Amino acid sequence: MFDVKALAIANLVAQLLLLGVVLVGAHLARNRKDFRRHCTVMRIAVGVQLATIAAVMYPSLLGYLEHEKKGIVFNSQLLTHHSIGLVVVGLWVFANLAVGGVIKFKGRLRNFMRGAFVLWMAALLIGLATFVQVYLLA
Numbered sequence: 853m854f855d856v857k858a859l860a861i862a863n864l865v866a867q868l869l870l871l872g873v874v875l876v877g878a879h880l881a882r883n884r885k886d887f888r889r890h891c892t893v894m895r896i897a898v899g900v901q902l903a904t905i906a907a908v909m910y911p912s913l914l915g916y917l918e919h920e921k922k923g924i925v926f927n928s929q930l931l932t933h934h935s936i937g938l939v940v941v942g943l944w945v946f947a948n949l950a951v952g953g954v955i956k957f958k959g960r961l962r963n964f965m966r967g968a969f970v971l972w973m974a975a976l977l978i979g980l981a982t983f984v985q986v987y988l989l990a
């Protein structure tokens with residue numbers, strides 16, 4: 853029998869490490885104008901994030917929705933967290949296709965990037981609040 857709380861703490865640690873990676877990645881683009889390394893760092897960050905979603909967060913979401921029945925407010929919070937996260941993944945796919953020339957995009961990629969960054973932080977904050985509610989306040 854695996855320990856759900858230990859898994860949640862491991863995921864929390866992974867999310868805080870990813871926050872550090874994303875801040876470094878954003879710094880590389882915004883301050884250093886080193887877009888090559890920025891792309892690499894963000895590709896790795898979202899790749900790792902996809903692994904944590906598949907291994908921990910998505911199964912956890914299904915568990916809450918199917919078995920826990922914590923109420924509509926809690927479920928809406930979880931679904932908002934996951935929806936924002938999926939938009940970030942979508943923007944990441946878009947960035948890769950635009951930079952790779954698969955999509956001909958003439959607009960300002962910078963605005964999409966800023967949006968992805970802000971949404972990532974919003975999803976992280978909702979996730980942190982959820983952890984506090986479930987494991988520290990309950």
Ligand code: HEM
Nearest residue numbers: 878881882887891894895944947948951961962965968969
């Ligand atoms: C979800 C993941 C990503 C986030 C959160 C993110 C975030 C950012 C941020 C904060 C900036 C600086 C914007 C500014 O100057 O204020 C930026 C710029 C940029 N990023 Fe990303 N990025 C991500 C993924 C990627 C990927 C995968 C690539 C390459 C395939 C990429 C390519 C670029 C480029 C080319 C710029 C410069 C855009 C411009 O100045 O017009 N980004 N990104």
